[in-house]
Amino acid sequence: MKNRTVKVDYLARVEGEGGILVKVKDGSVTDVQFNIFEPPRFFEAFLRGRHFTEAPDITARICGICPVAYEMSSIHAMENAFGVTVGGQLRALRRLIYCGEWIESHALHVYMLHAPDFLGYEDVIQMARDHGDAVKKALQLKKVGNEIVALLGGREIHPINLRVGGFYKVPTKQQLNTLVDRLKWALEAALDTVRLTATFPFPEFERDYEFVALRHENEYPFNEGRLVSNRGLNIAVNEYDLHFIEDHVEYSNALHSVMRDRGAYFVGPLARFNLNFDRLTPTARKAARAAGIAPPCNNPFKSIIVRSVETAYAVEEALRIIGEYEMPESAVVDIHPRSGVGYGCTEAPRGILYHRYRLNDKGLITDAKIIPPTSQNQKTMELDLRHFVPDRMELPQDKLTWQCEQVIRNYDPCISCATHFLRLEIEERRGREAPAGHEVRSGKAHH
Amino acid sequence: MKKEKKPKLAVWKFSSCDGCQLTLLDCEDELLAVADRVEIANFPEASRHVVRGPYDLSLVEGSVTTPHDAERIHQVRRASKFLVTIGACATAGGIQALRNFKDVKEFTSIVYANPTYIETLNKSTPIADHVFVDFELRGCPISKQQLIEVLSAFLSGRRPATPTYSVCLECKRRGTVCGLVTHGPPCMGPVTQAGCNALCPSYHRGCYGCFGPKETPNPSSLSSYWRNAGMKNDELLRLYRSYNAYAEAFRKESEAHEK
Numbered sequence: 001m002k003n004r005t006v007k008v009d010y011l012a013r014v015e016g017e018g019g020i021l022v023k024v025k026d027g028s029v030t031d032v033q034f035n036i037f038e039p040p041r042f043f044e045a046f047l048r049g050r051h052f053t054e055a056p057d058i059t060a061r062i063c064g065i066c067p068v069a070y071e072m073s074s075i076h077a078m079e080n081a082f083g084v085t086v087g088g089q090l091r092a093l094r095r096l097i098y099c100g101e102w103i104e105s106h107a108l109h110v111y112m113l114h115a116p117d118f119l120g121y122e123d124v125i126q127m128a129r130d131h132g133d134a135v136k137k138a139l140q141l142k143k144v145g146n147e148i149v150a151l152l153g154g155r156e157i158h159p160i161n162l163r164v165g166g167f168y169k170v171p172t173k174q175q176l177n178t179l180v181d182r183l184k185w186a187l188e189a190a191l192d193t194v195r196l197t198a199t200f201p202f203p204e205f206e207r208d209y210e211f212v213a214l215r216h217e218n219e220y221p222f223n224e225g226r227l228v229s230n231r232g233l234n235i236a237v238n239e240y241d242l243h244f245i246e247d248h249v250e251y252s253n254a255l256h257s258v259m260r261d262r263g264a265y266f267v268g269p270l271a272r273f274n275l276n277f278d279r280l281t282p283t284a285r286k287a288a289r290a291a292g293i294a295p296p297c298n299n300p301f302k303s304i305i306v307r308s309v310e311t312a313y314a315v316e317e318a319l320r321i322i323g324e325y326e327m328p329e330s331a332v333v334d335i336h337p338r339s340g341v342g343y344g345c346t347e348a349p350r351g352i353l354y355h356r357y358r359l360n361d362k363g364l365i366t367d368a369k370i371i372p373p374t375s376q377n378q379k380t381m382e383l384d385l386r387h388f389v390p391d392r393m394e395l396p397q398d399k400l401t402w403q404c405e406q407v408i409r410n411y412d413p414c415i416s417c418a419t420h421f422l423r424l425e426i427e428e429r430r431g432r433e434a435p436a437g438h439e440v441r442s443g444k445a446h447h
Numbered sequence: 448m449k450k451e452k453k454p455k456l457a458v459w460k461f462s463s464c465d466g467c468q469l470t471l472l473d474c475e476d477e478l479l480a481v482a483d484r485v486e487i488a489n490f491p492e493a494s495r496h497v498v499r500g501p502y503d504l505s506l507v508e509g510s511v512t513t514p515h516d517a518e519r520i521h522q523v524r525r526a527s528k529f530l531v532t533i534g535a536c537a538t539a540g541g542i543q544a545l546r547n548f549k550d551v552k553e554f555t556s557i558v559y560a561n562p563t564y565i566e567t568l569n570k571s572t573p574i575a576d577h578v579f580v581d582f583e584l585r586g587c588p589i590s591k592q593q594l595i596e597v598l599s600a601f602l603s604g605r606r607p608a609t610p611t612y613s614v615c616l617e618c619k620r621r622g623t624v625c626g627l628v629t630h631g632p633p634c635m636g637p638v639t640q641a642g643c644n645a646l647c648p649s650y651h652r653g654c655y656g657c658f659g660p661k662e663t664p665n666p667s668s669l670s671s672y673w674r675n676a677g678m679k680n681d682e683l684l685r686l687y688r689s690y691n692a693y694a695e696a697f698r699k700e701s702e703a704h705e706k
Contacts, residue, residue: 108472
């Protein structure tokens with residue numbers, strides 16, 4: 001079989017609406033598209049004119065799966081613009097709520113979206129018939145993550161308690177202590193998950209990626225750090241725009257984030273793991289080694305093991321933060337808005353999430369730029385398909401199609417995130433203020 | 448032995464953040480029980496398995512923002528016995544309905560050079576603007592308990608019991624001190640429908656209207672209260688223009704504060 005077309009109209013078990021198209025002619029790939037047809041929602045456009053205090057709640061609505069990441073990146077960007085640093089227990093609580101989001105999001109992806117691929121089920125409900133205990137454990141693990149987010153944030157989806165400068169209300173030590181027993185159980189459950197995912201059959205597939213993640217001087221990264229790569233990138237967050245650009249590629253209508261003069265790159269759990277292995281807890285490192293993975297891991301299918309390792313890390317980190325917690329006197333630090341530009345980048349469950357805001361002296365947003373992890377991985381996902389398919393031309397159509405879906409699901413793509421934007425070019429009427437840098441970028445493929 | 452046929456559940460996505468359908472997967476304690484009582488026949492976020500319609504119950508998330516979706520919602524309606532919309536996008540057009548105000552007032556002379564934009568409608572509209580909706584579940588996001596209530600009510604053939612009164616009643620019930628009378632932050636509780644258990648006031652912040660207008664709200668009265676307390680028009684405008692901006696009561700009130 002030299003000519004093949006793999007087409008998935010509506011990719012399942014991802015967040016949002018997307019499809020895949022791979023065309024092979026005479027043994028070589030002629031077209032690859034990870035097609036995103038989710039409608040654009042124009043967040044960057046309507047953020048203009050909004051008050052800086054509204055950005056966390058508004059940008060949370062880009063994604064129901066990782067709202068904490070949007071809230072955190074926007075909050076850090078605003079604090080960067082105002083020259084504020086939040087430290088001590090407030091900073092620790094921010095790490096804690098991020099732990100909750102990682103646990104909930106990773107457990108969702110590992111068990112409910114990704115594991116069914118490896119075990120040959122169409123969904124987790126089918127999987128539950130044969131692996132009932134594992135699925136019940138998965139749901140409880142996910143619930144522990146959600147409980148952290150709900151306790152600190154008020155609710156699991158679009159939490160209401162995060163704000164520029166800190167929180168609206170901080171929890172008491174006793175409230176946090178109610179999580180401890182469940183977290184201790186969750187650590188064992190997460191380590192079981194590492195052991196389970198290590199037994200999955202992984203396709204032989206490796207590529208030479210450039211991994212990009214935050215790196216902090218002594219922590220596994222959530223909120224802060226420098227942007228580093230395995231090929232020597234080492235920049236501050238506010239230098240992001242100098243090194244990353246959007247590229248319009250020939251074979252697809254989609255716009256992709258690429259590194260200037262370097263091309264595609266890879267963000268997310270595998271990138272964090274490869275670049276920050278030494279910052280994991282000893283337990284998490286040991287679990288990874290026992291599962292047979294250590295950096296550099298270049299097989300994206302094994303990201304499911306890495307997500308499990310990161311879940312174990314997040315549970316341990318949550319236990320550490322709760323153990324050391326003392327309720328701060330104030331829930332928020334003083335904020336004095338001023339005009340300027342602020343940059344924020346945090347590690348969403350799926351990888352680095354970059355926000356940049358320009359603000360006027362009234363604290364109103366005049367320009368916003370948001371780059372979610374999925375649009376940064378999009379080019380790498382397509383390149384994976386391009387390399388994956390030619391070696392597997394002998395597979396029957398249904399199997400090849402399913403494996404191509406899996407290539408995309410390796411990245412846990414969040415299509416809702418990737419399509420909050422669309423490039424629109426605007427001519428302003430005379431006499432109006434020029435919309436400085438009004439480019440609303442898009443990973444949206446024409447549909 | 449005759450096997451009882453389970454009702455078929457479908458979950459549909461339009462323009463949204465996925466958070467409301469995720470609420471179903473967030474029902475960690477109830478999910479397997481739900482899967483026991485209904486056949487999950489079409490839920491792409493959770494399964495690649497698709498059962499053909501018609502469906503007994505369709506949950507619809509998201510708003511209509513493209514010509515394609517304006518067609519698709521009719522197909523969904525035709526394939527569904529009961530259609531329930533979930534969340535602020537589906538019931539009011541969502542945060543993306545902020546474009547509805549920009550296009551007419553500010554962007555009228557703007558030329559969109561990229562043809563992909565042409566595929567987007569000028570307005571983001573709720574599902575009920577397009578097809579008949581059997582029940583609307585409010586919230587940005589919806590409440591887990593209310594979603595379970597909708598599913599239980601459907602399974603037992605009754606109408607879901609969800610309140611249409613204001614957030615204020617929930618504050619009173621849980622004993623939260625009223626921010627309005629103690630000069631707290633601006634609170635939309637008096638005009639906003641209950642359902643969140645008055646979450647924000649319990650975290651020392653004002654309600655920001657996730658669940659949309661309550662039945663028979665009086666937002667102009669609330670606005671004059673805030674204006675007397677020193678709030679400016681642009682602040683009032685932003686207060687009503689968020690996640691349920693295109694819901695009629697909030698839309699009209701925000702327009703009253705437009706310069």
